[in-house]
Every structure is written in structure tokens, then in C-alpha cells.
Amino acid sequence: MPRRVVLVTGVSRYLGARLARTLCDVPSVERVIGVDALPPSRELRASLGRTEFVRADIRNPLIGKVITTAAVDTVVHMNIRASPQDSGGRTAMKEMNVIGTMQLLAACQRAATIRRLVVKSTTAVYGSSPRDPAMFTETMEPGATPSSGYAKDAMEIEGYVRGFARRRPDVALSVLRFTNVTGPRVDSVLTGYFALPVVPTVLGFDPRLQVLHEDDALEVLLRATLHGLPGVLNVGADGVMLLSQAIRRAGRIGLPLPGMTAGIVDMALGRAGRPDYTPDQRRFLNHGRVVDTTRLKAEFGYQPRYTTVEAFDDFVRGRNLRPVIDPDRLSAVLDRILGGLTRLPAGESSHV
Amino acid sequence: MSEATVIPLHGPRRDDPPLASGTDTEPRVESDFERRLAGGLAFLRRRLTGDYPVDEFGYDPDLSDHLLLPSLRPLYQRWFRVETIGLHNVPSSGGALVVANHSGTIPLDALMTAVALHDHHPARRALRMLAADLVFTLPVVGSLARKAGHTLACNPDAERLLTAGEIAGVWPEGFKGIGKPFSERYKLQRFGRGGFVSAALRTGVPIIPVSIVGAEEIYPMVGNLRTLARLLGLPYLPVTPTFPLLGPLGLVPLPSKWLIDFGEPIETAHYGAAAAEDPMLVFNLTDQVRETIQQTLFTLLAQRRSVWS
Numbered sequence: 235m236p237r238r239v240v241l242v243t244g245v246s247r248y249l250g251a252r253l254a255r256t257l258c259d260v261p262s263v264e265r266v267i268g269v270d271a272l273p274p275s276r277e278l279r280a281s282l283g284r285t286e287f288v289r290a291d292i293r294n295p296l297i298g299k300v301i302t303t304a305a306v307d308t309v310v311h312m313n314i315r316a317s318p319q320d321s322g323g324r325t326a327m328k329e330m331n332v333i334g335t336m337q338l339l340a341a342c343q344r345a346a347t348i349r350r351l352v353v354k355s356t357t358a359v360y361g362s363s364p365r366d367p368a369m370f371t372e373t374m375e376p377g378a379t380p381s382s383g384y385a386k387d388a389m390e391i392e393g394y395v396r397g398f399a400r401r402r403p404d405v406a407l408s409v410l411r412f413t414n415v416t417g418p419r420v421d422s423v424l425t426g427y428f429a430l431p432v433v434p435t436v437l438g439f440d441p442r443l444q445v446l447h448e449d450d451a452l453e454v455l456l457r458a459t460l461h462g463l464p465g466v467l468n469v470g471a472d473g474v475m476l477l478s479q480a481i482r483r484a485g486r487i488g489l490p491l492p493g494m495t496a497g498i499v500d501m502a503l504g505r506a507g508r509p510d511y512t513p514d515q516r517r518f519l520n521h522g523r524v525v526d527t528t529r530l531k532a533e534f535g536y537q538p539r540y541t542t543v544e545a546f547d548d549f550v551r552g553r554n555l556r557p558v559i560d561p562d563r564l565s566a567v568l569d570r571i572l573g574g575l576t577r578l579p580a581g582e583s584s585h586v
Numbered sequence: 587m588s589e590a591t592v593i594p595l596h597g598p599r600r601d602d603p604p605l606a607s608g609t610d611t612e613p614r615v616e617s618d619f620e621r622r623l624a625g626g627l628a629f630l631r632r633r634l635t636g637d638y639p640v641d642e643f644g645y646d647p648d649l650s651d652h653l654l655l656p657s658l659r660p661l662y663q664r665w666f667r668v669e670t671i672g673l674h675n676v677p678s679s680g681g682a683l684v685v686a687n688h689s690g691t692i693p694l695d696a697l698m699t700a701v702a703l704h705d706h707h708p709a710r711r712a713l714r715m716l717a718a719d720l721v722f723t724l725p726v727v728g729s730l731a732r733k734a735g736h737t738l739a740c741n742p743d744a745e746r747l748l749t750a751g752e753i754a755g756v757w758p759e760g761f762k763g764i765g766k767p768f769s770e771r772y773k774l775q776r777f778g779r780g781g782f783v784s785a786a787l788r789t790g791v792p793i794i795p796v797s798i799v800g801a802e803e804i805y806p807m808v809g810n811l812r813t814l815a816r817l818l819g820l821p822y823l824p825v826t827p828t829f830p831l832l833g834p835l836g837l838v839p840l841p842s843k844w845l846i847d848f849g850e851p852i853e854t855a856h857y858g859a860a861a862a863e864d865p866m867l868v869f870n871l872t873d874q875v876r877e878t879i880q881q882t883l884f885t886l887l888a889q890r891r892s893v894w895s
Binding site for chain 1: 623624627628630631633634635636637638639640641642643644646719722723724725726728729732733737738740742743746
């Protein structure tokens with residue numbers, strides 16, 4: 235097999251940069267081309283290694299030229315943005331996500347050298363509703379079709395990717411539906427949410443959460459890029475935890491608000507620099523979402539190294555989130571009470 | 587052990603290390619009160635630090651065993667004085683599908699069946715119910731239902747539970763059964779579309795027909811405020827002799843005497859998984875389960891001397 239030329243979109247963000255960096259160390263990969271509309275931050279740029287960075291908007295035909303001149307054979311599309319904040323508003327975000335993907339796919343369709351396409355999608359495409367099955371498998375339809383934001387973008391993107399697959403059946407396609415990625419270094423809507431000292435929740439609802447550790451996310455992306463994981467694949471850690479449980483593990487204070495006061499929740503999250511709290515995410519905080527990863531484990535033989543709880547704990551530890559209520563100290567206090575109480579009768583007898 | 591002769595009242599000696607956690611198995615000499623206190627504090631600690639496992643459905647055995655089930659136990663033991671028959675028909679391991687009649691306006695019959703299986707089955711089995719989607723749209727109720735181990739009544743969830751070797755519970759009459767007028771008590775309604783039978787066939791687990799006597803009398807439904815129910819998005823809004831006449835007091839169920847009969851399992855494994863695609867077989871099995879429960883109900887009712895004892 236000839237040496238590979240890999241194009242990665244979205245390298246100016248953590249996971250994209252890390253994938254590019256890791257690919258640089260793979261001997262069979264000749265060139266790694268990183269594309270993003272924004273230049274990477276200084277630290278990320280330093281970590282990119284021998285990645286060739288092309289500052290290009292994927293909405294621009296320039297991307298087609300890059301693909302043909304470099305004879306790219308593998309495209310990893312990770313430029314699907316979850317928050318309008320770092321895209322310059324919701325309109326720009328939608329354009330970047332949907333039009334950007336269409337442009338990229340159009341360029342790929344023209345390029346004869348393309349052999350493999352990996353798309354980082356999201357489990358948000360399954361939506362979130364009380365009528366959902368406990369776990370979504372890859373073949374299930376969403377209970378309620380996502381109507382806004384990131385989830386809707388991802389759904390439309392997957393639609394265009396399917397169209398591309400029909401027109402270029404010779405290209406091996408992986409659509410990786412990731413759950414929320416957490417870890418010490420990755421930034422996401424969910425990590426921002428748990429960084430709040432007082433975490434607003436929806437009164438009377440305690441959704442199940444499933445996350446994926448950043449190391450596992452990287453490993454799956456790497457395998458898909460190098461070996462191919464054809465088809466649609468749910469990627470998430472084993473096990474679930476409840477939102478209330480996560481809040482307590484992070485030492486946060488949960489603030490249950492009635493569903494009607496969603497506006498307040500919006501404001502609180504907006505304060506935290508996350509103005510992208512869409513109705514979809516609100517529904518997610520109501521009903522949660524869990525996906526079945528049997529296919530990932532059985533067919534592709536990848537066992538995520540971190541469970542949901544472990545991945546979440548690693549995020550809490552790695553971020554040095556200063557707990558508002560420290561679970562360890564709480565344990566110590568309870569131990570002391572427990573010790574004191576069980577000793578009480580002994581203390582009385584010592585007076586005798 | 588010589589230490590075991592210490593008089594329990596004195597409790598542990600001062601130099602004993604404090605109980606480290608609820609899982610501590612060191613032999614200790616404690617009064618019942620201390621043990622309960624220690625258990626309670628260990629529980630509190632697990633809850634406050636989020637240190638408890640939850641399965642994929644959101645089932646939280648820690649909460650269920652220490653809080654939800656204990657809160658139902660007085661109702662089970664004192665109020666309804668539930669008696670069980672044929673618990674040996676429920677396997678001690680592996681999947682099974684419990685199918686029962688539904689009645690009583692509020693699904694207390696389902697909750698009491700869960701207590702019966704947990705407290706009185708030798709393997710202390712957890713009943714994982716398949717509930718109507720209304721349950722999961724309601725705040726508090728929905729999240730408590732998930733924590734108690736229940737999930738949405740749909741084929742993927744039913745098969746997932748049964749494949750995992752759990753006992754799933756279905757009440758195929760649904761709202762038609764639970765919200766039927768008092769005059770139709772103990773008359774089984776239509777049994778859904780037989781989705782539960784195909785789930786059992788696909789997973790090859792036995793179906794256990796369960797007949798519950800007593801639940802029909804807890805809230806005798808003499809009327810239905812249909813318009814108000816529709817406004818509130820509820821399937822029915824019952825009028826009982828005490829509700830809404832006596833206000834919140836009308837919510838107290840009448841203390842009927844209950845009997846839960848776990849019938850002989852109907853094996854499905856020999857049909858093979860492909861049989862789930864045979865609608866005639868599914869209909870026949872559905873009818874068989876329904877008939878079994880109806881006949882058992884009539885037999886039990888004929889033997890019953892009084893509703894209250």
C-alpha cells in the first residue's frame with residue numbers, strides 16, 4: 235500500500251489537533267494536512283508536529299485544490315461545530331457545518347485519489363425524548379427528530395454524507411457518532427456545564443448521561459483513519475451515570491429549576507460562555523440519551539478503556555475543578571460522625 | 587471467638603477503627619440501632635458523593651433497595667396484607683416475562699408485584715417493568731421509575747432486558763385495564779397487540795401469567811372526568827366514592843386483601859426466535875396467556891370470602 239496522505243479538518247481544536255499529531259507519528263502516513271478556518275492557538279500549533287496547516291474555510295473551493303494537488307487519499311472530517319460561540323453565531327455555525335460539509339464532499343467526489351472518508355458525527359442525531367428506547371442502536375430512528383442547532387446540523391450532514399456514499403461507492407466511509415467527549419483537556423458544552431459552581435437542572439428530571447473519554451475518542455478516530463471502520467458506528471463509553479450523580483461526583487451544587495424557567499437556565503449557561511443552549515440540549519437535560527456500542531466492541535473489537543464514570547472522574551480530576559462540596563471531605567465528615575456515634579456507648583461505659 | 591462474648595451494650599472499644607464503609611465485613615459487636623445508623627450513614631454518604639452504580643436503563647439498586655422498596659413495604663405488608671402463590675414458578679436466574687392483569691386506577695398492583703418478587707422470591711429478583719410512555723413524560727415519576735429499574739414499553743427495551751437475564755414485567759391491558767370502571771372489575775381488557783409475546787419468542791424466555799386479586803377494589807372507579815382528563819393530557823381522571831369528594835383523603839386506597847398468583851410458566855424457547863414473525867402463533871399465545879389469567883382470576887375470586895380479609 236502506498237504511503238498515505240491524510241487531510242484532517244478542524245485541526246484548530248483539541249481533538250483534531252491531537253489526531254493530526256498522532257498521525258504524524260505513524261510511519262505509513264506520509265503527509266498530514268490540517269485544515270481549519272481559524273489558526274490553531276499557540277499551544278496547539280506547537281503540538282501539531284509535522285502537520286502542514288492550511289488555513290482555509292472548507293466552504294471555499296480552495297479545499298478542492300488542496301485535495302487534488304496533495305493527492306489526499308483519506309479525509310477525516312471533524313469540523314462539525316457544536317457551539318455557535320466559536321463559530322461567530324448560529325448562522326455562521328450552520329453555514330460552516332452544513333455548507334462546509336457539502337463543499338468538502340463535493341471536492342472529495344471530484345478527487346479520484348480519495349479512498350476513505352471518516353466523519354465525526356454525534357449521537358445527538360438520535361434526539362432526546364421520553365419515548366426513546368433505553369439505548370439507541372445504529373439502525374434506530376430518532377424518537378423525535380432534532381429540530382435545531384448542532385443536532386439538526388449533524389443530521390443534515392449525515393444525509394449529505396449518505397448521498398456522497400451513493401455517488402462514490404468506492405470510498406470506504408465511516409460515520410462515527412460520538413457521545414459527549416470529556417477528559418482533562420477537551421472543551422465541550424458538557425465540560426463547560428459541569429464547570430459551573432451551581433449547575434442548573436430541570437426539576438423532576440434526572441437524565442442518564444453517557445460520555446466518552448478523549449483518549450478513547452482519539453483511539454477510535456485513529457483506527458477509523460488508518461484501518462477503516464466502515465459504516466455508521468456509535469462511539470461511547472460503557473455504562474451510564476445520572477446527571478444528579480455526576481453533579482455530586484464533581485462536587486457541584488445542583489439547582490433544579492422548573493421546566494418553565496428554562497430561560498434562567500439559558501442565562502446561567504450563557505454566563506458560563508455557552509450561549510448555545512438550544513432546545514435540543516434542554517431536552518437532553520430532560521431525558522438524556524444512551525447508545526448501544528455493541529457494534530464498536532463486537533465487530534471492531536474496540537473496548538473503550540474508560541467507563542462513563544471513569545471518564546467523567548478523569549475530567550473532574552484533570553481540570554482541577556475546585557469542588558463546591560468536596561466528596562472526599564464529605565466522606566471524611568460522615569466517617570467522623572459515624573465513628574463518633576458508634577463510639578458513643580463505649581464513651582459512656584468509660585465513666586463507670 | 588472470644589471477642590464475641592463482649593456484652594453488646596458496650597459496643598465497640600474506643601481503640602477500634604471507625605467503620606470505614608458500608609461494605610466493611612469485620613466482625614463487630616453492635617446493637618441493632620447502631621447497625622441501622624451505620625447503614626443509614628453509609629447510604630447517605632454514597633448518595634451525597636454519587637458513589638453508586640447505575641445500569642444502562644438508569645436502574646439504581648442502591649436507591650431502590652434502601653429507599654423505594656422500603657417505602658412500599660408497609661403498604662404491602664400492613665395495608666393490603668399481600669399473599670403470594672406460586673413464586674416458585676418464577677425462575678431464580680435467567681430472563682422471564684411476567685404478564686399480569688392491571689387494575690386499581692393507580693398502578694399499585696405493579697409496585698406490589700415488584701415488592702413480592704424482591705422480598706419473597708428466594709433469589710430476591712428485581713422486577714423490571716415496561717411502562718407506558720406517559721410515565722416518562724411526567725417529572726419526578728419518570729425519573730423515579732427509571733431509578734426503580736423500569737423502562738419504556740417498547741420491543742428493543744423488552745428484548746434487551748430479557749436477553750440480559752432480567753425479569754421484565756408487562757401489564758398488556760395498559761390504561762384500558764387500570765382505568766376501567768368498577769362495574770367491569772376482573773374482566774380482562776384487550777391484551778394490546780401481543781408485542782410482549784414476540785419479545786418473549788425472540789429471546790426464548792418463559793412467560794409467567796400473573797393474576798392479581800384485590801387491586802380492583804382499592805379505588806373503585808365509579809366515574810371518569812373525561813373532559814378534564816383530556817385537558818390535563820391524562821388517559822382518564824377517576825371519580826371514586828371518596829375522590830374528589832374527600833379531597834386528599836380520597837387518595838387513601840381502600841384496604842382490600844390482596845392475592846398475587848404466579849402461574850405456571852408458558853415456555854417459548856421451543857418455538858425458536860423466528861416464530862416471532864408468525865402473527866397467528868403470536869395471537870394464539872397472547873390469547874392463551876389472557877385466558878390463563880382470566881380463569882385464575884375467576885377461580886381465586888370464587889374462593890375469596892371477603893374483599894377485606
